[in-house]
Amino acid sequence: MNEHPSGAAGDRPARLAVGVVGAGRVGPALAAALRLAGHRPVAASGVSDASRRRAEALLPGVPLVEPAEVLARADLVLLTVPDDALPGLVAGLARTGAVRPGQLLAHASGRFGTAVLDPATRAGALPLALHPVMTFTGTPVDVARLAGCPFGVTAPEELRLAAEALVIEMGGEPEWIAEEARPLYHAALAVGANHLVTLVAQSMELLRKAGVAAPDRMLGPLLGAALDNALRSGDAALTGPVARGDAGTVAAHVAELRRHAPQAVAGYLAMARTTADRALAHGLLRPEAAEDLLDVLSDGPSDPDGGTR
Numbered sequence: 001m002n003e004h005p006s007g008a009a010g011d012r013p014a015r016l017a018v019g020v021v022g023a024g025r026v027g028p029a030l031a032a033a034l035r036l037a038g039h040r041p042v043a044a045s046g047v048s049d050a051s052r053r054r055a056e057a058l059l060p061g062v063p064l065v066e067p068a069e070v071l072a073r074a075d076l077v078l079l080t081v082p083d084d085a086l087p088g089l090v091a092g093l094a095r096t097g098a099v100r101p102g103q104l105l106a107h108a109s110g111r112f113g114t115a116v117l118d119p120a121t122r123a124g125a126l127p128l129a130l131h132p133v134m135t136f137t138g139t140p141v142d143v144a145r146l147a148g149c150p151f152g153v154t155a156p157e158e159l160r161l162a163a164e165a166l167v168i169e170m171g172g173e174p175e176w177i178a179e180e181a182r183p184l185y186h187a188a189l190a191v192g193a194n195h196l197v198t199l200v201a202q203s204m205e206l207l208r209k210a211g212v213a214a215p216d217r218m219l220g221p222l223l224g225a226a227l228d229n230a231l232r233s234g235d236a237a238l239t240g241p242v243a244r245g246d247a248g249t250v251a252a253h254v255a256e257l258r259r260h261a262p263q264a265v266a267g268y269l270a271m272a273r274t275t276a277d278r279a280l281a282h283g284l285l286r287p288e289a290a291e292d293l294l295d296v297l298s299d300g301p302s303d304p305d306g307g308t309r
Contacts, residue, residue: 016104019074020044020059021067021089023051025136026108027080028058030170032143034076035059037169043070054138068098076104076166083111094119106130106166110186113154113179128163129154129182132172133189147171154179199271202264209260235282242272243279245289251296273297 016039020027023046031041044055045067055064071077071093081089086109093099101124105117110131117127131152136142151172155163164174177185200223207215229237241249250272257265276293279285285293 015039016075017042017073019070019077020055021070021077021079022046022081023055023064024080024082025054025138025142026132027078028054028138029136029142029146030078030080030108030132031062032058032140033146033170034166036143039076039169043073045070050138058140058143067093068096071098071100071103074103076106079105079107083109086112087116090117091119094123097123099123099125102126104128104162106163108132110152110189111183113177113182114156115179126159126162127155128159128166130163130167132170135193148173150175152177152182152185154182199267202267206261206264235278235284238275238279238282238284240275242275242293243284245285245293247289247292247296250293254296269297
C-alpha cells in the first residue's frame with residue numbers, strides 16, 4: 001500500500017526539482033516525502049552538524065549548498081526555517097536576486113500565510129504556505145507519519161490546486177486556512193500540542209516526586225482515554241474535582257503543590273480556573289459549587305501553614 005498517494009497522472013503537478021532551505025526537522029522529511037511521490041530533491045542548505053546529519057539520513061546524495069544555490073537549482077523551494085527567521089530570509093533572497101520568476105516557494109510555518117512571501121512574490125515567485133500539523137523528530141520515521149497528516153494550506157486562488165496536490169503527494173490532507181486566520185490557527189495548535197507536552201512532562205515530574213517509578217506507564221492509559229474523549233465530546237468529557245466542584249480536594253492540591261512543587265502552582269491555578277469556567281458554561285458545574293471552588297482558585301489561596309500568599 002502506498003502511504004503517499006500520488007493520484008492519477010493527470011491530477012499531478014509536473015515532476016519538480018526540490019530544494020530545502022533550512023535542514024531542520026521538517027524540511028528534509030517533506031522533501032523525502034516528495035521524493036517518494038516522484039519529485040527530485042536536488043539541494044539543501046544547513047549549517048549545524050545536526051542539520052547535516054538529518055540531510056544525510058533523509059536525503060542521501062543531496063548536496064548541501066548555500067541558500068542562493070538551492071534556489072538556483074530548484075523548481076520548488078521549501079523554506080523550513082524558524083518562524084522568526086522567515087521574513088528576513090525571504091527579504092534577503094529577494095533582495096539578492098536569488099528568486100526566479102515562476103519558481104514555487106513554499107514555507108512550512110504555521111504562523112504565516114503567503115503575505116510573508118511578498119518580497120519573493122514581487123520577484124515572480126509563486127507563493128505557498130504548507131504547514132504540516134505534526135511534531136517532527138528529525139528522523140526517517142517522520143516521513144511515514146506524514147500519511148494522513150493534516151496540512152494548513154494557504155495560497156492564492158490560482159495556486160490552490162497545486163498546493164493541495166503537493167500536500168496530497170506528501171501523504172497529507174489539505175485544510176484551507178484563510179490568510180487572516182493563520183495567527184489564530186497557529187495559536188490554537190500551540191495551545192493543544194505545545195501546552196500538552198508541558199502538562200504531561202509536569203505531571204510525570206510530580207508523580208516521580210510522589211514515588212511512582214514509571215509515571216509514563218501510569219499516565220499512558222489515562223491520558224489516551226482523556227484525549228480520545230475530548231476529541232469526541234469536547235467539554236462534555238470534563239471530569240475530575242474541578243468539574244465536580246470539589247473545592248476541598250482542589251485546595252488540598254494547591255497546598256501540596258506549594259509544598260512540593262511551587263513552580264507548578266501558577267499553571268495549576270490557571271488551568272483549573274479555565275476548566276471551571278468551561279464546566280460552568282456547559283452546565284457540568286453547579287453555580288453553588290462553583291462559588292466555593294472559585295474562592296479556592298482566587299489569586300491568594302491559603303498556604304498549608306495558614307495565612308495567604
